[in-house]
Amino acid sequence: MNGTPSNPHTTPFSRLRAALTERITRMTTDPNLNPDGPAFHPLRDLPAGTIPCALCGVPVAMAGDRDIITVLSLGSQRDPNSAHPEALLRHAQAQETTLTMTRCDTCGERRAAAVLAVAEFPEGRGRFRQAVLAEDAAELALATAAALGIPLVLGSVRALRFALDYLAPLGHGLTWRGRYSPRMVAAARRDEAASAPFSAVEPELLDEARRTFAEMLAARTARVVSVAEPGGSGCYLCGVGAVEVLSSAKARAWTTLRLRPETVGGRGGDLVVASVCWRCNDEFERQERTVGDRLMQALVLRAAGLENHLAARDLILRPTAWGVLGRREPNQSPWQHLDLAGLRADIESGQTGIEVAR
Structure with a gap:
């Protein structure tokens, strides 16, 4: 040992993480993945007789057997005159609104996969002591991968644990529901939907998701x-x-x-x-x-x-x-x-x- 601190950017783990981040960025920013080419717009008007998917945002025709997801939003504006918690709460409650969403067929399959993974690998739930909490988190992890266009299989205790630890915390912000809850993003409208699955996700959030996904893959190869x-x-x-x-x-x-x-x-x-x-x-x-x-x-x-x-x-x-x-x-x-x-x-x-x- 010569006493010289190691460069954190030259460790095997950091080199692997950097390589994976670069690869995932190339995979998920391919212009050919754009559904409609240069003229594609990520948002569209919500067609009559449809409601948006709470995860990916695409419009879904109403049917009697679909789950209804009620989303509570506190609006988009904060009280500029007071930072007192009770005043903020009263101001938020004055803007409260509810939105009705559902799951499209594909996101319904993701939910089913999340429920199955938690049931098959209960040891992978980690900090989520209640199964329903782990199911919600696993669904968000799968949504994160779907937003990136990367297949994710929760086929083992290790795969489930790492997905819950790394990807689930990002998932809410990537979903359509996350545009409205807990607070509505400034440009969000009630009468719109995503033009394609997860097309409304902000580029900055996708960049963060790519880095986190790469970090998860690198961590899965390391010893815990x-x-x-x-x-x-x-x-x-x-x-x-x-x-x-x-x-x-x-x-x-x-x-x-x-x-x-x-x-x-x-x-x-x-x-x-x-x-x-x-x-x-x-x-x-x-x-x-x-x-x-x-x-x-x-x-x-x-x-x-x-x-x-x-x-x-x-x-x-x-x-x-x-x-x-x-x-x-x-x-x-x-x-x-x-x-x-x-x-x-x-x-x-x-x-x-x-x-x-x-």
Whole structure:
């Protein structure tokens, strides 16, 4: 060892990821894939007697046996005069509207494939403890691949797990439903549809999906290892005692944060050095390195599979970190000390709350 840090862009994993990204970009930006050539427009008027597919956006003729998907939208405008959460919520509620969508035959097959994969490979559900949440996520993963025009088969525990971890978080933003919920994009209209499946997806979102798909493929070729919390305890925030990472990323499995227990549901304003897992630390980075209610809420909603749930967007939760409870045994799964199933039931029934699991 000469002490010179390795260049992250020259590792085998990063070279593979870069090569896959380039290949996927070439595959999915071929002009010949454009259905109607240079004159093609991604949107069209919604024909009479049809409703859009909630996933790909194409118009679908109404039939008695089709599923009806009701989408709630909070409109496209935010209150410019107040940043107070209650004022924002009142302003959003004033713009609430519902849209009726369905699934086209092809997206119906994707839904069936998602349900089948979750039933056949329950070990691949990962953080999704409830089957229906895993089915929704698997459907979004398949939608992400379909938007790129890349076949995706969820034919193993590993394939399902990686698809849920990498592709599902992007899926909502790529779907037609994602144009309207939780907030309608500025140019969206109720009386339009996609001219071709997923033709309305913004190029920037497709670029992100290509990079993520390449990263997923590269990760699937790497070895995954479980790394326990260095002190034999658990993550101070979510409480999990071990996390899975790529063998090349073991060094980032755990890190430490300096925080005050009172900011994560405990008592005391003195700084403590807390060991946190990589998932909690990644969200900490996304939240501009700020520990508090916003970070905790984002982590809990994601663990409950509610990060894209419209009714959860304007909630104010104050969940309790595992580290302030004084427990010795770590959680077997993230946030196991909270009643995540109860939280989802409350949100779906219009009630809210989060309790420490007794």
